[in-house]
């Protein structure tokens with residue numbers, strides 16, 4: 001039954017493919033999967049853009065000599081620019097999505113900045129010593145998470161930082177009000193805008209007070 005038996009070469013190849021996949025960490029597999037999604041997303045955007053753009057001659061061809069004065073080489077901008085533009089658009093869109101997902105986590109799930117930092121991978125970066133400011137200023141994972149939500153700047157990106165002016169907006173699940181949350185070093189007091197009888201705000205204030213009292217002992 002030739003159909004059911006593999007040649008030794010094919011069997012070895014199949015085994016090595018299997019081995020390569022299973023030897024990848026879950027994180028690597030997740031990144032690979034994300035890269036595939038970005039690549040196919042970019043291709044879709046580029047195809048849609050091409051439909052709507054109608055190709056102007058300038059977009060299709062660009063004379064670009066290999067050396068000054070050379071006119072022999074004609075490069076089609078369409079070959080490389082759409083995928084690049086679409087990938088860049090995806091990066092921008094993803095940053096907006098991340099910041100909105102953080103606001104949802106804070107507002108509707110009352111997730112702590114530390115919990116959010118774990119999911120963002122910032123806690124791991126911190127453990128590896130890679131989270132600090134480019135100027136060497138130490139930064140904690142939870143603060144980095146807040147900072148990304150407030151300013152759009154991620155780890156390693158320099159911020160001209162008005163730490164008392166920046167804030168994250170989210171909608172409180174408990175009182176349904178819009179809350180502006182400033183720098184986490186101010187604790188619960190960083191949250192402005194809860195309703196007067198907000199149960200969540202009262203609970204978080206009580207928890208903070210309990211932590212302070214525990215620290216005093």
Ligand SMILES: [Zn+2]
Nearest residue numbers: 172175194198
């Ligand atoms: Zn509230």
